[in-house]
Each structure stands twice: as C-alpha cells, then as structure tokens.
Amino acid sequence: MTETFKPGAWGTEDPRDEPARLREQIRHLRAQARNRPLIAEAQGILRERYRLPDAEAAFALLQFASQRHNVRLRTLAHAVVRLERPDEGAGVWFPGRVRHPAPALESLAIDDASHAHRGAVLGAVLSHTLAVTATHMGNVQIADQATDGLWIEKHAGLSDDFVDFFGFVGKDGTSCAQAAKDVAQVTVRDVAADPLFTEDARRAILEAGSRSCHSVPLVAGGRCVGMVSAHFERPIGDLHGAQLKALEQTGREVGRWLAWYDRTVVLDALEHLHAAARHPEARPSRRR
Structure with a gap:
C-alpha cells in the first residue's frame, strides 16, 4: 500500500x-x-x-x-x-530475546526462508494458491489484532474498485472473514446466491468479475494471522481433496513464517x- x-x-x-x-x-x-x-x-x-x-x-x-x-x-x-x-x-528493548531459525517454506520452493522478503513470500503464496486452484484472480490479507480485521497486501487480476472496497474487512460479511473466524478453509460456490455476504460486498465482488471464491487461512499457533483467497469467473463446485490438502499445508507454512517474521x-x-x-x-x- x-x-x-x-x-x-x-x-x-x-x-x-x-x-x-x-x-x-x-x-x-x-x-x-x-x-x-x-x-x-x-x-x-x-x-x-x-x-x-x-x-x-x-x-x-x-x-x-x-x-x-x-x-x-x-x-x-x-x-x-x-x-x-x-x-x-x-540499552535494548527486548533483553534475553532468543532468535529461532525461520520455518521452512517448502511448498513455495523458497530455499532460504531466513532471508526471504515478506513481500516476496506473500507474492509467492498468492501465485501458488492461484496455480493450485487454476485461476488468475486472488488476494492476500494480513490479520490485524488492533482492528480485528484483515488488510489486503497483495492482489492479482482484481479491479482497483475491488481492492479499494476490500482494502480492509471486518469480522463479518465476507468469505475471508468467515474463514478467519473458523480458522478453516471456506468455499463460496456462487457469490450471487450465498447468504454469507453483505449486499454491498456481494455487489463489489460481482462487479469485479468474480462469481465464486475460496479462502485459505494462514495459521500459526491455532490462530489466523492472514488469508489468501482465490476468485473465479464462474460458479464452482467443491475443490478436490488434493487441492484442499495442498492449500492447508501452504497456509500453515506461511502462517508460521509470518509469526516468525513478527x-x-x-x-x-x-x-x-x-x-x-x-x-x-x-x-x-x-x-x-
């Protein structure tokens, strides 16, 4: 931003x-x-x-x-x-702080996780998620405890109006908010019909050309520290088990890395x- x-x-x-x-x-x-x-x-x-x-x-x-x-x-x-x-x-802010090695980022094929740039990691998890789900639209958000919501930090294939509208989302009214609350993946098969969205959010998503979406929490210590979401131009069915497993693994790897980074x-x-x-x-x- x-x-x-x-x-x-x-x-x-x-x-x-x-x-x-x-x-x-x-x-x-x-x-x-x-x-x-x-x-x-x-x-x-x-x-x-x-x-x-x-x-x-x-x-x-x-x-x-x-x-x-x-x-x-x-x-x-x-x-x-x-x-x-x-x-x-x-003399120091955090006396006695113990440094730990960075968690591996094997699913993103990043060899040196200790020196990886945060923006590069977020870009890589977005690219990986879009490849697994075979779409070109998606975004990555970071959880903010102070505001109890999610902020967009990376996006691809989405309109400027979409990014502006969803720059920050709160606890309700979107698939990513629900996935953050449940700390579990959420699939919306048809945005136009799903009661999960507020009407304003539904309209903004549809106007951006997205008819369905899938949100994957980035998890560390059982809590959501971020979110990666894929958007699709048509209504979809359930993702395959292999896709869900791959996305869950990536969500946990990147979540642990983000917690280490902080x-x-x-x-x-x-x-x-x-x-x-x-x-x-x-x-x-x-x-x-």
Whole structure:
C-alpha cells in the first residue's frame, strides 16, 4: 500500500483521463486515511518515550528503521503501539530475546526462508494458491489484532474498485472473514446466491468479475494471522481433496513464517529504532 501521496503523480493533458485520475487519487487518499491514525499514534508514543522535538522527528525514526530492515511502515507502527515499552534507560528493548531459525517454506520452493522478503513470500503464496486452484484472480490479507480485521497486501487480476472496497474487512460479511473466524478453509460456490455476504460486498465482488471464491487461512499457533483467497469467473463446485490438502499445508507454512517474521525481523527493526532514538547523533534528522 502506498504510504505517500504526490499530487502531481497523476498529471495528464488528456481530459478523457480525468475520471480515472480522480479515482486513483481517491484510492490513495483512502489508503492514507486508513494508515494515518495508527502511524500518528506511534509517533505520539515515540515522541513521549524518547523526548523527541516533534512528530516529524518521530516519523523519521519510523521511516529509518522501516527502510533499514525492509519492514512496512504500517507493520512497524503497529508493533510500536501494541508491544510493551522498553524499560526506562534500557540499552535494548527486548533483553534475553532468543532468535529461532525461520520455518521452512517448502511448498513455495523458497530455499532460504531466513532471508526471504515478506513481500516476496506473500507474492509467492498468492501465485501458488492461484496455480493450485487454476485461476488468475486472488488476494492476500494480513490479520490485524488492533482492528480485528484483515488488510489486503497483495492482489492479482482484481479491479482497483475491488481492492479499494476490500482494502480492509471486518469480522463479518465476507468469505475471508468467515474463514478467519473458523480458522478453516471456506468455499463460496456462487457469490450471487450465498447468504454469507453483505449486499454491498456481494455487489463489489460481482462487479469485479468474480462469481465464486475460496479462502485459505494462514495459521500459526491455532490462530489466523492472514488469508489468501482465490476468485473465479464462474460458479464452482467443491475443490478436490488434493487441492484442499495442498492449500492447508501452504497456509500453515506461511502462517508460521509470518509469526516468525513478527517476532524476529520486526523486533530487529524495533531494536534498531530504539538504539537510534537513544543516541541523538545516530538519529535521522527528517523523513527522506
């Protein structure tokens, strides 16, 4: 998701492009609006904790650690907000932390899971799911405990309007929400007739050209940490047992990897932020 909005990015001399340009601006502004409260809360925490002069200095710290460890800004801000603060004057944020090797990602054919980029893993699980289900449309979402919902992070073959509408989904009214609640795979054979959806969600899915879908939870420790969903242009029947088994295995592998990432790579980024904040000479002056 784009973190910054540049007013000139959609400049055009053709008046016929104006509606598309405006829709794109609206999508980016909505994405910013969804992220802004969380990032602002993290900035306030950092200002108070490290006695920073202003919110801009706090943002620069977040951005510095985000770029250094290749962790999404929203992910890092969420960790700042939800994790227990370091002890006053402590040299490290997480003393005694034990590092564990990354869980294998055999079903995705990723050899070095310890150095895999999160975005690449999410892209790979989406590609794998689309290959197993023989479709070209789908998306990956990440569970957010703070908002009790799912955020889209990767997608393929879906319209911009679909991605905008389902950028965040709550606990009810969609197949992915039901799969997250049950921590089990959910098949919707015909979106037009299934009572699982709210009418607005049903309309948005149908307008995107999807008539059926299958959602697979990404699972770690018995809880849903994310979701991958495949969409189909026609109503479908039940998936074959071999497909369900392959998707379940992938969901568990990727779920365990995401949990490892949160307690390893994200915590590394927080330690870097903490060290930079405690030593003013190491702080970035302003956002880049």
